[in-house]
Amino acid sequence: MPTEAPTASRRRGELLERAILDAAWAEVLEVGYPKLTMEAVAARAQTSKPVIYRRWRTRAALVLAAMQHSLPGWDDLPDTGSLRSDLIALLQRVAHRFDLVPGDLIPGLITETFSDPESAAAVRAQITSFARARILRPVLQRAVARGEITTTEISPRLARLPFDLMRNESMIYGMPVSDAAIAEIIDEVVLPVLAATPRES
Amino acid sequence: MPTEAPTASRRRGELLERAILDAAWAEVLEVGYPKLTMEAVAARAQTSKPVIYRRWRTRAALVLAAMQHSLPGWDDLPDTGSLRSDLIALLQRVAHRFDLVPGDLIPGLITETFSDPESAAAVRAQITSFARARILRPVLQRAVARGEITTTEISPRLARLPFDLMRNESMIYGMPVSDAAIAEIIDEVVLPVLAATPRES
């Protein structure tokens, strides 16, 4: 009787890959990004360093893949009755998503990919994935239908604005973005600028 | 005749401290934050590791001190004639200040101080030093005098807004913030929200 399951059989392909990504994500959650080592990931996944290095050339690439593998997708937001409450619900959902990611991970990835434009772009794409998720769009459409605003055609900058402010808040303070901060962002910045902008004559 | 000046004499106190901070800053500029090693700093400063560790317990503390030691202060902004051009000038100055700091440094410091609240707060204080510098205040005062806005009494959130957006831009893209981005920030966000906000009755 072996004291520990000696790796029932030798894994390959998808199965092995998922095991490594799961191990990497578990390591990030447990020890944080700066203390994550390839050796620890290999040990946790019950494999060896070369197997990992064959697939991901750097720690950053591995962890980015692990993050994409582990984070859930975006569900639709229910209609909460007003633009303001829709926005609150949206940003609270963003905040909850941030909570799934250790606070040192995003800045860590930015730092380590800084001198490699390709990986830096990959990190940036992940960070700004809100844009691709088109998560703001339905909120604006409902607001137009209610007559609260006049158009969904806002500039890219404006569409980014709430998310940029959330990301900034999260990175700077390194803790969950509070409901109070969300309310500030919406009431003092987002709603005023949405109200002011599409006023054509 | 010695091939290299063998450290003319043994330095102490202020002089030594400045030499170390200068060496640390030079290293950051040369190799970037992730590749900066205490040994390299010691070598460049012509001293030894224990001397550094006696003063700063971590790499992050050393580099933060080096940054504070090396960055210039804030000069007053000349009156450029309008709120918009004043804001443009202000954010361009912020952008130039960002250019003095390698793009991987701030996220690197955030990452490494993440699990030590005290150092994290020190980093945060440095990052948000715009607030303490009260650099926005005179711009608003002049705008009030011109009749462009009605009050300088804006909320802390609004006072942070331009800087938060600049910082976000800089961290995400890891390159100098373009004049186009500055113009977007001002024309699509800051000015509209300033115009919309202090409208009482």
Next chain:
DNA sequence: CTCATTGGATACGTATCGTTTCTTACGGAG
């Protein structure tokens, strides 16, 4: 059944860590 592929174990040399030990230069007190 055979064989090319690739997982997995191991070990290598290197780099840097943070600390310890020891010597010696400096500079203030008397």
Next chain:
DNA sequence: CTCCGTAAGAAACGATACGTATCCAATGAG
């Protein structure tokens, strides 16, 4: 001018993780 406490500086420590090379065996395709 001398003495002596303080701190600089050199060297070496064990530890850890790096990224790579080598080797063997399990696997699955044909």
